[in-house]
Amino acid sequence: MIKKTLLCSAIVAATAMTSLAHAEVKLGFLGGFTGPIESLAPPIYQGAQLAISQINEQGGILGGQTLTISSADTTCTDASAAINAADRMINTENVVAIVGALCSGATIAAANNVAVPAGVVMVSPASTSPAIAEINDNDLVFRTTPSDSYQGEVLARLLLSKGIKEVVVTYVNNDYGQGLANAFSATYEAEGGFIAANAAHEDGKADYRSELGSLASSGVDNLLVLAYADTSGQTILRQAYESGNFTQYIGADGMVGDALVNAVGADVLEGMIATRPGKPDIPGTEAYAEAARAIGMDPNAVFASQAYDAAFLLALAIEKNGSAERAGLNEALRAVALPPGEVILPGEWEKAVQLLAEGKEINYEGAAGTQDFDERGNVPGVIEEMVVRDGSFQTVGLIE
Template sequence: MKSKILALTAGLLAATALASVPAKADVKIGLIGGVSGPIAAMAPAMISAAELAISQVNAQGGMMDGEQLVGVVGDSQCNPQGGTDAATKAVNIEGVVGMVGPHCSGAVLAASASVTVPAGIVMVTPSGTSPEITNIEDNDLVFRTVPSDDYQGRALARTLIEQGYGKVAVAYINNDYGTGLAQAFRAEFEAQGGEIAGFAAHEEGKASYRSNLADLASGGANTLVLFDYGDGTGLTMLRQALENGFFETFIGGDGMKSNAPINELGAENLSTFFASAPVGEASNSLETFNAAFTEAGGDPDAIFVTTAYDAAFMLALALEKAGGDKEGVSAALREISNGEGEPILPGEWAKAKELIAAGTAIDYKGAAGDHNFDENGDVPGTFAFFKVGNDGFEVVTQMK
């Protein structure tokens, strides 16, 4: 009887000891995108690219002591209030320790100011391009893997001058994205000797923009530069401009490089439609990502997938280096991609994890290029000028 009691006591003590060991918690990061709203057609591919990075991390040992990296998807609706709400839920309810996104500039500005910066959470946006993001008072917590629209707008202006477009009208959606891009374009286009025959903002969600288009066309330009979203108001304006013959040629920014206009209007009706967008630099990293994303069922030519992948993989690397402590993620993010250390390509998580554990410096070589952040968390980038072909968008020329 005594031996049974001793055995029972030992078992209870062992069970108590096991129960006192805390279970390994998942490491959560937010994936905050424009799941609904004007970039709804773009968002799924971007989220899938980030999820590819997460799956590679988990397949090669996970985070720290084997914890799983989990992406918590939230819908910013591509607007400030939606971004704030999604970020609030991710931080305060889900307990994320880092964030990829939001996708849209207005959501980035609002969510960072109201949620992530006060909470000390690092945010890496793969597609928030407004120049205003550069100026956020962020305590070094807001980064982006896509270049500012200040660069895109100016590069597009120079490209159009080189292509022989000397006179254009400009329509832009009245938000942080459209305004920043339009102003950068206008400044450079006029500095290069171009003429802006019309320059006007428009509000989102109207049924008709015919009067806006007629006013812009009255200046005598045959080309409309349209800074908007191809899944939303930009599509409506493009359709109505074509139906009414207001302009002959249409040129969009990256927000217009969407399959929605092609699917809705037909490639045969868009032979004079062009768009600018960031592109990954030709590299082993880009080839590696393209192969992995294709194998996972993704489209490597979809816009912002390289920057979305890089944002997630870099955030994971920074969290690993910081030991999962959100306080050290900002500094670690700069350290894992600064041009110094052992090169790490997309998907090389096991290699990176081993080097980090050994205290060896690493340098992530991204699918979208080398993300060596400046003091504002910005990166340089490469853009291309696209046309609509039989198989979707085709590169016309690189933009400088």
């Protein structure tokens, strides 16, 4: 009887060990896979998946468990879709934390209605609206990309430095467009620029000729479009060209994608100026670029490096927290992202796990920047100038 009891205990223990070895720790990804950024979303998701694959190749998380990531579509512009996607991730998939959302309105909707009430950390790689910092989030909402309050200022000064002293502006009527337009306008006008017309537009329409006619009536031929490459931004640029009223096209991060150039025409957009969050010249950026190139991924894909950092940071925070529990993850996230501590670069998962096991502090220096969160979950960042040249968006350089 004693032998049988011992045998049963051994079987139970072995089963438990096998179960632990095959256990999963799950992250969620909220992306705009359909809608106005559908051509931008897949490379962003691929950036997060790259981080996950490196972690699993280096032994997994929490003592050998597999880290996985599930995705859901917010559509970018539909608050209900964003809420439903977050609800599925948090309450059905039972994810520990979320990478995302991408579009600012989706992040705000998901955070306010689902994630914050459930105590779930969100790290967005692409939500740039200044309104993100105003969420009453209980220190649960972070981002790995700089706020548009900074990008708008930089874009304004870039145009002025090029002698573009008057523009007309149209922006998509949501948190992203409004925040970026406000930041741009304040700096541009304060520093001597003239905005001849400034008008919101609704996303997803088939015809913007009326709006373009109003803008063109000012006589200014420099058109700044703060919108999305796959929907209103694309349609506006195509119809602006057809009108013959504009000669210089300008955009920001939501417009940067070769799908836009292909749809509107390389000859039409040749010389278009744009800005987007960039990557500083630090060791982490090259470590990420090498890993991305090794799997055939474009290391310069917009917001992909930020998604990598979001996923890697959340994994580090889970490891630091010592469990797949949601409680305490925000404090652990700050602990692994901020100095002091031994620097961890992209891909250095085994090194980080060893240091944490030894009770040492670590400081992640990422693919897209240092990722030093401030009290509102914002990070410092750099902005790079883009230009359409020879049929694609090309990087001119970081803007000082």
